[in-house]
Amino acid sequence: MALISSKGMYGLSAMYELSLIESDKPTQIKDISERASVPQNYLEQLLVVLKRADLITSVRGAHGGYFLARSASDIMIKDILIALEGNLSVVDSDIQNPVLKMFYDESNKKLEDIFxxxxxxxxxxxxxxxxxxHYVI
Known part of the structure; x- marks a missing residue:
């Protein structure tokens, strides 16, 4: 049972790669795709979602590409995952039992704290x- 889908993993990978780029020039999608090992067609869809969530910005044109919308120290991993996954939760169904509801609510809070x-x-x-x-030469 995976709590984070490939969408979340790929999106976080792309965001991480963007955070490593020290250039003031935008990074083209093909470069992000290669560095993050994310299929370019799929990455295009993810970047739309991340842009809508104000986590990245884009520049159009031949020399266009993507930037983080703010410093990597100001972007929380949970915000990336929530933008892509919709939520972070252990279960996503209505719990009728009050004891289990309390348990799952607490578990969801801990999960959010982790990210x-x-x-x-x-x-x-x-x-x-x-x-x-350690590399052996």
Whole structure:
């Protein structure tokens, strides 16, 4: 049982790749697609949703592309996932039992807290990963 669909995973991957770009020029969709390993046709649909959620901005034209709408430290991962998934929840049906409802409500709050970190925090995982990989020459 996956709580986050491929839509959420691909969208977060694209947002992460955008956060790594240090250029003041917009990034073209083909470059985001390659870097994030997201099919370009699917990425186009995701970027529309992310733009509607004010998480990215775009520039039209031959030299156009996409930017994060604000700093990666100001964009929460939960906001990206909520924009793409609609919500973050353990269950998405009406719970009649009051004890279970309370349990699931608490679980949903904890789930939201887990993803309430800035996009920029993903860079720390990359640093950890780099420290664990040893190349033999």
């Amino acid at each position: 309430n970190i800035p996009l920029s925090k993903l860079g720390e995982y990359e640093e950890i990963l780099r420290g664990q990989i």
